[in-house]
Amino acid sequence: MASDQVAPIRPAPLRAVSTGLPTPLHECPSDLLDGWVMHASALRHDLNTLLFPGQALMAYAGDDHTAGLAFAHGVPNRTWLSSATLMQDKRMRRDIVEEAGVPVPRARSFSLKRGASHAKVFAASIGYPVVVKPMLGESTVEVMPDIRDEEQLEQAIEYLRKVPTSREDFTTASYAFTQLLTPRSSSSTRTRGTYRFMVEERVSGQYVRLLLAEGRLFSAVLLPHGPWRSNSAAAEVLHEIHPELREFAEEVWRSCPGLSVMSADVVVNNFTESTAVSRPVLVDTSERPWMHVQYLASPCCISELGDELFRSAAEAEGIDLALPGSAPEVNVSFTWEGLSQVGENVRQAAAAAARTGIKFHVSSEDPVSGVVSGEMVGDPSRIALFNELVLEGSVLHAPVMAVQTRSNPGPGGSSFSR
Template sequence: MSDLPGQGEQAPEATTFRLPKGLRDGYEVHRSALERGLDVRLLPRQVMQVNAPGDTGPAEGFTHGIPQQTSLAGATYAQDLRMRRAMLLKAGYSVPLGATFSVGRSRVLGRKFAERIGFPVVIKPAVGDNTIEVQTGVTNKREFRQAVEYLFTPPSKRREFTRSAYALTELREPGKINGKLVAPPGYRFLVEKHEHGDYLRFLVINGGVHNVLYCADGPWKTRRHMIEDVTEVVHPSLSEIAVGAAKVIPGLKVVALDMVVPDYEEFTEIDDAKIVEFSERPWLSVQLKKSPELASQMADLILETALPQAAEFQPQQVVATEVLIGGAVDPITLLEVLAEQFEELGIEGQLHESDHTLGQIRGKLNGNPAKIAWVFERLLDKGIKKQRAMLVEIHQNIPA
């Protein structure tokens, strides 16, 4: 009946709510804004505008938690792995030995390349959302064939696919073989040497390293209890490399950068620090695996970087809000669904249909801002119990 976290999840407090990792960044920044009593306008695909209460000036924008100061060009460069690798190499940084190949016409050449550089290798899409759909530790021909077959599946049909990409970088239509949809003709994949050593995830915000996690098996495979926060002990030489590399692609306010090094506590030359991933978004699901509090802290920094006055507002555990929901197909049924959700979460308030033709619902809510954000993020994503909306506006000019 309920969408609350299931068995094995933590209790439903703040950032412990279950969400796809592609939505985590947007949710965390949304939560941070509501906790500080800021006004929020939320649209589908996690497009969000944030204002201080009573501020009639231009709103600060976010898309999937990424500040609007991040340029579309910068995000697109980051998501084109051939371009990104070339830019890093030209700037003097080190990346694993690698090359790109077509899934249809040159997969055999890709396998031969893997054999030449030596297994294990890493296989990832040459263009697209970073750090996900990366297949590491491919150790032989059979595993190589399976990895490429996965990428031959159209992106929207893959188990790791997310529609939360910040930049549109793969616009071609799927192809067909014997009536079956496959990846677009010429779809390319990258084969890289699998680097061994200490695997680090750096989170660079506004030109500074704010968090470093040691992930023994990479950011997604490492179990929660094995992730270590090494921000205070990582050698300064590595932080310096991370900051410099993050600047190679201009126009990025936030960068998640993965590096493999011999020993994260020792001085490391730039040639020995292999940059294996580089993303224009923070992927706070990795920080969440370490602790919900850490993910929240990093989201707070992202919000304050884009909207400095947010730091002037103290976080509140309970907020009182005025809400407008727009674009509901069936407002009456949606009211029933929301009433059930809010009752389960301990959110008080009263909503009513204000315009049936426009699918609008208005009212007031009083409750935990993290829980309110969780409900509305899901409502504008895939919906709740088949009910969706196209707009949520939250104004917090009422004392809590």
């Protein structure tokens, strides 16, 4: 293998999604996208919201924030905490779906400390190319899908030896269990020896991302270059997939108890054929929707998909929702808490809002307690993303700690002149 001619082995980068909106809303980090889509849907449904770090979002009518819906990174709160945790352990998850009869690639896990030589033996026994991925953590992220020989395997392991928190594409859900991801000493940049990774058989064929909520298939996206390298080539194929693949998706759903939404990545020979011909193999699955792929496939449909998922979560909770408003703009009162430099923050925020077409008005500010209140009027998607990014820290010089919005439906509720 002329591996010296190819780029060093590393996972595909977690690209931010281009929104086509003015700066600072021009792009959305892909790990924030699911939360943003649900947040926007909440605003379209005229609900009040509370947003906390880790994309913990509560959407409710009236004053009781516990009486509505809640999401973390766009994952509905109906998802059992233990199931979400299970999905982040790829070895355990694999055993469980396999037990339910779902075909999965051969795989084994190894530790950085003692596992490298064993991993090589295993990779040779199942045959190259193989897939290497961290055993614990976000699914589909940091996957190295095409390790062609032992030298590349060494490079992949070497990549994992860099401490996760300083890897460019490392991300972790706010509900994930606390892994000790720091190096053993402050001077080290190496991952701890107990860190484990999977070596998996590589399955070739068409890579299709299936998105389910409450057991129903909402989307199927063909990803010719996998979840993180496919760009315009990504295509929504929900209406083209063979009915048996749909059944397969539901079977995968049933094998993982306790999930409200699920993305399931399958590799098939041909998604239009029956499963006997297409032979689907489940190669990855997540408790997160990871809707950046649907966004890539058809950006214009993301609001519609978001509303469908939002309403499906509400229905499962037994909450009656009015249909989303059709007005292009919503009017919300907001409160930001935990600001650092209030005066400067307000100026920054006002300037950013003006660029993005959001009408922004501050009615009170308290520099000592760090609380600012006011109103925003604008496209719900833009307001949602604006608030997500204010909390994430990329709009103001330091992140706020909480964002509260109250919907002001109707023209009389606003202090802005229309």
